[in-house]
Amino acid sequence: MRLSLDSTFYLGRTERKMAVKRCRTTTICCLPEDCLANVFALTTPKDVCRFSAVASTFRSAADSDGVWERFLPSDYRDIISRSIDGPDSLLRQVQSKKDLYLRLSDHPIIIDSGLKSFKLDKGSGKKCYMLPARDLYIVWGDKRRYWLWASHTKTSFSDVAQLRNVCWFEIVCSINTNMLSFDTNYAAYLVFKIKSGRYEFYNQPAEVCGGIKGLEVEKDSFYLENNTELLKLREDGWMEVELGEYFVKGGEDDTEMSLLEMKGLRSKSDLVIQGVEIRPKECT
Structure with a gap:
């Protein structure tokens, strides 16, 4: 009944x-x-x-x-079309929009002639980007005396930046916020490895800042030591440290994040930089 x-x-x-x-x-x-x-x-x-x-x-x-x-970004077709493997390569591997979503969540694609990787945050569908070392501004990055560029087995990019020896350390990344998901709090993370364990950043404060290019930016400092809570080991075996965060409303100009270590002028070496990942902070 x-x-x-x-x-x-x-x-x-x-x-x-x-x-x-x-x-x-x-x-x-x-x-x-x-x-x-x-x-x-x-x-x-x-x-x-x-x-x-x-x-x-x-x-x-x-x-x-x-x-x-509805969960895929509105411009996902344009993003896929910029894949270095071509859009057809990815679409042939999926049979539904759900398959495509999961594929983009689990396997980042390399786009824009190798200058970015793109993926979706699996839980939210928000856009995530990785900017390789080649797409960053690195002081003296073109001087072989200070930096080496070499391939690395643990990255999909063509090469990584290996710090040989510098006293003045500065890295800046920049991304147009219109590429990101709107109404989302994003953070930028430097992705790196320590080659020998003696990279001479101990007891030297690193300064980070982030914000809209041309406007006043927020600044903070920390010590890049292995026991700090800011340093995290990633699933891919690389380390990461947060450079800064920014809430993307939509329609803004470029957002610029930077890592500056200029206060301690001792020589530094053996830092290997893969790039900077920009992803939603609330979904980490």
């Missing part, structure tokens, strides 16, 4: 809860698939994956192209 919500008044407390739950589940499951898809598209990728596991009737709607198209 099917119960209405009114009839549950005459049941015990536990029985009422179970009856209401069954009634609500039945009502939701009876919705048309396109209606379910519209509801799911208003949530998040993580939520949709949960819905898919709740009931078999949800799975088709949760996996539909209409849902996952």
Whole structure:
């Protein structure tokens, strides 16, 4: 016998809860698939994956192209077209928009002639970029006496920057905020390795700053030591340290983040720089 919500008044407390739950589940499951898809598209990728596991009737709607198209960036076709492997190479590897989303989340693509890598934050669908060392401004980076450029097996970029010996250390990255997801708090992270463990940054404060180019920027300083909470080991085996953060509203000019170490003038060496990753801070 099917119960209405009114009839549950005459049941015990536990029985009422179970009856209401069954009634609500039945009502939701009876919705048309396109209606379910519209509801799911208003949530998040993580939520949709949960819905898919709740009931078999949800799975088709949760996996539909209409849902996952909403989670992909509006300009994803343009971004894919800039892949160094060509857009067809990626599209041949996927069979649905959900496959494409997961592919872009798990496997960054190299774009813009090798000067950037692009991926999606898996939980939110926000854009993430990595700028390789070649796309950074590195003081004396073109002087072989101070820096070497060499290939590295643990990166998809053509080469990395290896610090030989400098007293003045300065690295600056810049990105147009219109490339990023709007209404999102982003942070920039220097991705690096220490070649020999004696890179002479100990007890020397490094200064970081970030903000809109040409305007006043926020500054902070820290000690680039192995025991600091700012340094983190990444899943790919590289280290990272946050350079700064910025909330992207949309429509701004270039945002510039920098790492400056100019206060201690002792020689420094054996730092290997892969690049700077720019990703949503709330999704780390």
